[in-house]
Structure formats: C-alpha cells, structure tokens
Amino acid sequence: MSEKKAAPAPGDRVVIGLTFGNSNSSIAHTVDDKAEVIANEDGDRQIPTILSYVEGEEYYGQQAKNFLVRNPQNTVAYFRDFLGKDFKSIDPTHNHASAHPQEASGTVSFTIKDKEGEEADPSTLPVSEISARYLRRLVGSASDYLGKKVTSAVITIPTNFAEKQKAALVAAAGEADLEVLQLISEPVAAVLAYDARPEGEISDKIVVVADLGGTRSDVSVVASRGGMYTILATAHDYEFAGFALDKILMDHFAKEFLKKHGGKDPRDNARSLAKLKQESEATKKALSLGNNASFSVESLSEGVDFASTINRLRYETIARTVFEGFNRLVESVVKKAGLDVLDVDEVILSGGTSHTPRIAANLGYIFPKTTTILAPSTTPTAINPSELQTRGAALQASLIQEYEADDIDQSTHAAVTTVPHVNNAIGVVSLSESGEEVFIPIVQPETAVPARRTVHVAAPKDGGDVLVKIVEGNTHIKVTKPEPKANGDSKAAKVEDAADSDEDSDFSDDEEEEEEEKREKVWKIGSTLAEAAIRGVKKGGKVEVTINVNADLTVVVTTREIGAKGGVRGTISA
Numbered sequence: 001m002s003e004k005k006a007a008p009a010p011g012d013r014v015v016i017g018l019t020f021g022n023s024n025s026s027i028a029h030t031v032d033d034k035a036e037v038i039a040n041e042d043g044d045r046q047i048p049t050i051l052s053y054v055e056g057e058e059y060y061g062q063q064a065k066n067f068l069v070r071n072p073q074n075t076v077a078y079f080r081d082f083l084g085k086d087f088k089s090i091d092p093t094h095n096h097a098s099a100h101p102q103e104a105s106g107t108v109s110f111t112i113k114d115k116e117g118e119e120a121d122p123s124t125l126p127v128s129e130i131s132a133r134y135l136r137r138l139v140g141s142a143s144d145y146l147g148k149k150v151t152s153a154v155i156t157i158p159t160n161f162a163e164k165q166k167a168a169l170v171a172a173a174g175e176a177d178l179e180v181l182q183l184i185s186e187p188v189a190a191v192l193a194y195d196a197r198p199e200g201e202i203s204d205k206i207v208v209v210a211d212l213g214g215t216r217s218d219v220s221v222v223a224s225r226g227g228m229y230t231i232l233a234t235a236h237d238y239e240f241a242g243f244a245l246d247k248i249l250m251d252h253f254a255k256e257f258l259k260k261h262g263g264k265d266p267r268d269n270a271r272s273l274a275k276l277k278q279e280s281e282a283t284k285k286a287l288s289l290g291n292n293a294s295f296s297v298e299s300l301s302e303g304v305d306f307a308s309t310i311n312r313l314r315y316e317t318i319a320r321t322v323f324e325g326f327n328r329l330v331e332s333v334v335k336k337a338g339l340d341v342l343d344v345d346e347v348i349l350s351g352g353t354s355h356t357p358r359i360a361a362n363l364g365y366i367f368p369k370t371t372t373i374l375a376p377s378t379t380p381t382a383i384n385p386s387e388l389q390t391r392g393a394a395l396q397a398s399l400i401q402e403y404e405a406d407d408i409d410q411s412t413h414a415a416v417t418t419v420p421h422v423n424n425a426i427g428v429v430s431l432s433e434s435g436e437e438v439f440i441p442i443v444q445p446e447t448a449v450p451a452r453r454t455v456h457v458a459a460p461k462d463g464g465d466v467l468v469k470i471v472e473g474n475t476h477i478k479v480t481k482p483e484p485k486a487n488g489d490s491k492a493a494k495v496e497d498a499a500d501s502d503e504d505s506d507f508s509d510d511e512e513e514e515e516e517e518k519r520e521k522v523w524k525i526g527s528t529l530a531e532a533a534i535r536g537v538k539k540g541g542k543v544e545v546t547i548n549v550n551a552d553l554t555v556v557v558t559t560r561e562i563g564a565k566g567g568v569r570g571t572i573s574a
C-alpha cells in the first residue's frame with residue numbers, strides 16, 4: 001500500500017476529465033472554458049483500456065491492444081467493470097482472449113508475468129492494482145501533455161455503479177496519485193458536453209442518452225430543467241453493444257475465408273481469432289465512414305493470407321438483428337420513464353458504437369421528426385460521440401476545482417443525480433380560439449425543485465377581468481387513426497382528385513393503406529391548485545404568472561398585471 005497523500009489545496013490543483021471505460025478511456029481538459037480532448041503519446045484520443053507486459057516492460061492503450069495477438073496471457077483487458085465486485089458476480093465473457101480473471105485474496109485478480117526474465121515469477125494482481133497502474137499511465141500522459149502534474153479529476157461512471165464500485169474506483173485513482181473531485185454519471189456528462197456549447201440551450205427538455213459502447217450499452221432518460229439534471233430511467237444491456245457487431249463481421253469473414261480457402265476455421269485457433277477480431281473491428285469502423293471497407297489479414301489461418309471487402313449495405317443486412325436490438329433498448333427505456341417518444345426532445349448518441357450511421361438512422365424512425373438525433377451521421381454539428389463523456393467531465397472539473405473537497409460532495413452531488421422533482425406539470429388554463437379550455441404548462445413535469453418559472457397570459461382582447469386558474473397537467477398521447485378508406489362514390493372522386501394518370505392513382509391508393517396513425521402529445525387538465533382573479537386588466541394587457549415550487553414541493557403562485565402595482569399571491573401546500 002502506498003502512503004496516503006494529502007489532497008492538494010484547491011489552488012494547487014491541475015484537473016482533467018476522465019472517462020474510464022471497459023473498452024476505451026479518454027482524457028480532456030479545458031482551455032478558456034472549452035473542453036479539449038487530450039491525445040496520448042501515441043496520438044490516440046480513444047485509448048484502449050488495456051495493459052500488457054512484455055519482458056517486464058509495461059504497455060498500455062493501443063500498443064497493449066496490439067499485443068492481444070502475440071501476448072494475450074500477459075495482457076489485461078475489459079477489467080473496469082470488475083472493480084469493487086465480488087468474483088462470483090462478474091461476467092468474464094470478454095476476457096477469454098486475454099488474461100483470465102480469477103479469485104485471489106477475496107477479489108478479482110489476474111495472473112500475469114510483469115517482471116523481466118524467464119525465471120521471474122508471475123504476479124497475481126487484484127483488479128484494483130491493474131486499474132491503478134492503468135490510471136497512472138493516463139495521468140502520466142495528461143501530465144506530459146499539459147506540462148504539469150495532473151492532480152485531480154472528475155471521472156464518469158455508469159448509472160448502475162454501486163457504492164462499492166465507486167469506492168473501489170476512488171481508491172484505485174488514489175493509488176495512482178489522482179484525487180477524485182467527483183464521480184459523475186456518464187449520461188449527465190454527455191448532456192453537459194452538449195449544453196456547454198455556445199449554441200447549447202439550457203432549456204427545459206427531455207433527453208435520451210444512448211451510450212453504446214464496446215461491451216455494454218447504457219440508455220438513460222434525463223430531464224434537463226433549468227440546468228438541473230434528473231435521471232428518470234435507465235437500462236443496461238450487455239448483449240447489444242459494439243462487440244456484437246464485431247462478431248457479425250468475424251463470422252462473415254471467417255465463413256468467406258473457409259469458402260475460398262477451405263482448411264481450418266480461423267475461429268478455432270486463438271491467434272487467428274484475435275487477428276480476425278482486430279481486423280473486423282477496424283473494418284466495422286471504416287464502414288461508419290465509407291460505403292466500402294476492406295478486410296485484410298496476413299496469415300489468418302495456417303499461414304494463408306486473406307483479403308476481402310464488404311460494402312455498407314451488406315454489413316447493414318447481416319447486422320440487422322443487432323441494430324434492431326438498439327432500437328428496442330432505447331424504446332424500452334422511454335417507456336420505463338413513463339414517457340412516450342413524443343416527449344423526447346433530443347436523443348444524444350454517445351459511445352464509440354454511436355458512430356454507426358445505421359444506428360442513428362434507425363433511431364430516427366422511432367422518434368418523431370421534432371426530436372433531434374444528435375449523432376455524426378444525422379447532425380453535422382454533433383460532437384464526436386466517443387468524446388462526449390470526457391468533455392463533460394472536464395467541464396465539470398473546471399467548474400468545481402476551486403472548491404474544498406468536502407464542499408464538492410454537498411454542492412454538486414444533488415445536481416447530477418436524482419433530486420426531488422414535481423411529477424406533474426403545473427400550468428394555467430387558458431381559452432383557445434375556439435373557446436375550449438387548454439392547458440399551458442409553466443413548470444414541466446420532472447422539474448427539479450426548487451424551481452421558479454414565469455409566463456405571461458394575455459388578457460381578453462378588450463381587457464377586463466382575467467381569471468387565472470393554476471392546475472396540474474398530465475400529458476397523454478392522442479392517437480388519430482387514418483381516415484377509414486373511402487368507398488363507393490367518394491373513393492372515385494378522391495382518385496380523380498388525387499391524380500391525373502392511372503399509374504399515379506394506383507400508387508396513392510397503396511400509400512393510403514400504409515399511412516400510419518397520427519400520434520400527438522396533448523395535455524390533460526388535472527386538479528386545480530389555485531385560482532386568482534386580476535380585475536380590470538387594460539386593453540391589450542398581460543398578466544404575469546410566476547410559479548415557485550419550493551424544495552418541500554409547496555407551490556407559491558404570484559399573479560400580477562404587467563406594469564400595474566400589486567398582485568395576488570398564494571401558497572398551496574404539496
């Protein structure tokens with residue numbers, strides 16, 4: 001155990017944002033309040049979370065990843081999720097082609113040769129030590145880049161990280177001489193990265209963050225209300241993630257190899273399998289950018305070289321079931337949050353797999369046109385999905401670096417985790433042009449409290465008394481079925497109207513059959529919370545309604561005529 005060093009004084013800190021994933025890690029810092037991702041000495045911004053030892057020499061990142069082919073037994077990969085976990089509860093699926101996890105001294109450990117010399121005994125290292133060594137490399141590379149020793153970091157973690165996992169991560173960072181300023185949840189970090197852009201709006205919105213990684217996909221629904229983030233629902237999936245796409249391509253090329261050359265299946269030999277995996281992943285990434293990608297491996301099996309190509313359409317066909325899985329996952333979380341796709345303002349695609357154009361396009365089909373899909377292939381201004389979390393973490397780090405460690409916990413934990421919030425919307429009833437009562441939301445559902453919102457309600461055209469009714473509101477989804485197919489005379493009339501050639505009219509008929517029902521979000525007026533009458537509002541005047549929801553969920557409503565003195569104020573208890 002190394003000596004516990006005192007945390008640096010706030011003024012002496014050098015801070016970074018850090019993402020420590022099972023597949024990749026990345027580091028960022030801020031320059032003039034803007035986040036910048038740091039490349040390590042290999043020039044990588046996505047740094048594989050892998051350590052490898054050759055002749056006592058330690059390699060990390062891409063160099064270590066390359067050793068998965070030639071030195072798998074001394075290479076440790078996919079270990080982040082094992083931190084702070086019991087051996088019995090871990091899933092070692094992804095470690096079959098590198099050092100295997102085992103139970104030693106009550107924790108998950110790896111036995112590797114990390115010392116020089118043929119006779120040197122292998123070491124059995126707990127996952128905490130592996131993590132500390134890896135984090136030390138990241139800190140080293142960030143320090144080299146910045147030209148000063150990095151002392152502290154905000155680190156992103158999945159939303160389902162248990163207290164024990166968090167504690168283990170903080171301890172591992174401590175071993176690497178890195179103060180953890182704060183652990184923030186990965187989806188909130190992604191939202192922060194977008195909200196911090198100059199054009200980013202801190203408006204009230206519902207955001208779905210689809211974090212599609214290598215070994216897991218984590219989807220969250222986040223309510224962003226006046227800069228406060230509340231996580232409404234989450235789901236974690238270990239089946240639909242990047243490795244499943246690698247697997248599709250590995251099988252594809254292995255079969256093609258067998259068809260062409262016969263001989264032994266490259267999937268039956270560890271080294272061939274590692275090569276197949278590495279090249280399949282590269283081909284997969286190339287298919288995110290181009291319509292064609294090549295695949296080429298020297299001595300894939302029994303000394304036979306293999307080269308091939310694949311186009312995007314073919315890839316999308318063979319990977320269809322995996323792609324569909326991503327859609328189902330996202331849909332399920334929206335439902336879990338008690339929301340409808342129509343409630344979602346933005347979908348942020350985060351994580352390496354989010355570069356895949358087909359995934360972004362497919363998500364576009366389940367959300368209405370009004371929902372923004374933030375992915376490189378759908379929105380030119382989208383931020384690189386692989387960098388979102390680390391950017392968010394860096395921004396948060398620069399924001400809180402001046403605080404004493406004790407104050408950080410108190411002042412910011414609530415803001416990025418679940419905080420008390422109103423369940424229903426609060427708003428006013430207004431009359432529509434056709435004289436119907438309609439609900440105008442002022443405080444959106446899931447708004448974190450305390451909150452304060454103001455709206456202006458127009459007085460009747462000629463002025464006069466304005467009755468302001470404050471009510472709760474709920475949304476429901478109104479489904480309008482397409483017009484039943486017209487028959488008889490009216491059909492004939494329609495066809496005539498619609499088209500001037502027979503061909504076209506056939507077409508429009510088909511289209512009609514396929515027309516989908518129309519779904520829209522409508523507000524339902526709930527229970528009345530308060531009523532206030534403002535008398536004698538002048539012609540063209542407006543009434544200002546302010547709603548304050550206190551931390552204890554009591555509501556204070558203030559109404560006044562704009563430009564006039566006085567007003568009505570009342571408190572409603574929760």
Ligand code: ATP
Nearest residue numbers: 021022023024213214215216242288351352353355
């Ligand atoms: P994990 O889910 O294992 O914790 P992570 O969060 O560490 O993953 P990410 O870097 O977010 O990892 O995602 C890694 C995955 O993204 C890998 O499967 C990788 O192949 C894939 N990936 C990276 N870039 C691209 C790309 N351009 N196109 C398609 N997939 C990509």
Ligand code: MG
Nearest residue numbers: 021211213351
């Ligand atoms: Mg991840």
